[in-house]
Amino acid sequence: MAFAIRRDVEVPGEERRYLPEAKAMRRAIAAARDGIGQGESPFGACIVLEGEVIGTAHNCVWGSTDITRHAEIVAISEACKRLSRIHLSGAVLYATCEPCPMCYAASHWADIERIVFGAEISDAARFGFRELSIPNLTMKELGGSGIEIIPGFLRDECLALFEEWAQRPDRKTY
Ligand SMILES: [Zn+2]
Numbered sequence: 001m002a003f004a005i006r007r008d009v010e011v012p013g014e015e016r017r018y019l020p021e022a023k024a025m026r027r028a029i030a031a032a033r034d035g036i037g038q039g040e041s042p043f044g045a046c047i048v049l050e051g052e053v054i055g056t057a058h059n060c061v062w063g064s065t066d067i068t069r070h071a072e073i074v075a076i077s078e079a080c081k082r083l084s085r086i087h088l089s090g091a092v093l094y095a096t097c098e099p100c101p102m103c104y105a106a107s108h109w110a111d112i113e114r115i116v117f118g119a120e121i122s123d124a125a126r127f128g129f130r131e132l133s134i135p136n137l138t139m140k141e142l143g144g145s146g147i148e149i150i151p152g153f154l155r156d157e158c159l160a161l162f163e164e165w166a167q168r169p170d171r172k173t174y
Contacts, residue, residue, distance in 0.1 A: 018150065020153045021092075024046050024048045025094045025096070025116065025154045027046040028094045029096055029157055029158060031044035031057055031071065032161045035060070036161065036164055036168065038058075040061065041165070043058065043059040043096055044056075045058075045071040045074070045093060045095045045096070046075065047094070047112075048091065049083075049090055050090065055077075057072075060074055061174060062172065070100065070102065072095055072099050072107065076088070076093075079110075087111040088111055089111045089113065090113050091111075091114075092112070093114070093115045094153075095115065095116070095117045095118070096158040097117060097118065097119040097120070097124050098120045098124075098136055098151065099136060100131060104136055104139045105143075108145050113148065114147065115149050115150070117151055117152075117158075118154050118158025119161075121136075127165075127166060129173050129174065
């Protein structure tokens with residue numbers, strides 16, 4: 001899937017800033033929904049580089065019996081394999097929920113430029129996930145990370161994934 005390449009835009013009265021792409025987040029949301037249908041946890045991710053989707057994934061922890069297979073990690077792995085390189089400089093990671101510290105660190109190692117997320121770590125914790133309660137902004141400050149963080153994008157649509165998942169009798173947290 002290709003999007004029109006959207007570069008930083010001039011906003012009157014503000015500095016140049018990146019406008020997140022709703023199509024990319026909705027792709028992450030669709031991936032999360034696929035995962036929910038397969039008994040996975042309600043998280044999705046989509047990575048965009050220069051207007052092209054280079055990785056999309058849902059959480060795969062249960063199906064793979066691998067606690068590290070969070071959606072963001074799976075999407076980063078897919079993107080790196082696709083491009084045959086370890087760095088995704090200039091890429092934007094869209095995540096339905098604020099990346100956990102493991103996924104934030106993976107984004108750092110992959111040289112992701114921006115993270116756009118919907119729901120927050122505190123929302124995942126509220127639904128029973130045993131989250132390390134370190135917000136991305138704190139990871140950025142303490143770690144000296146240059147990743148730009150754009151929170152709360154399509155938050156209601158991302159939160160709805162937790163509600164859908166909570167209706168399922170087979171739901172499992174970790
Ligand atoms: Zn994670």
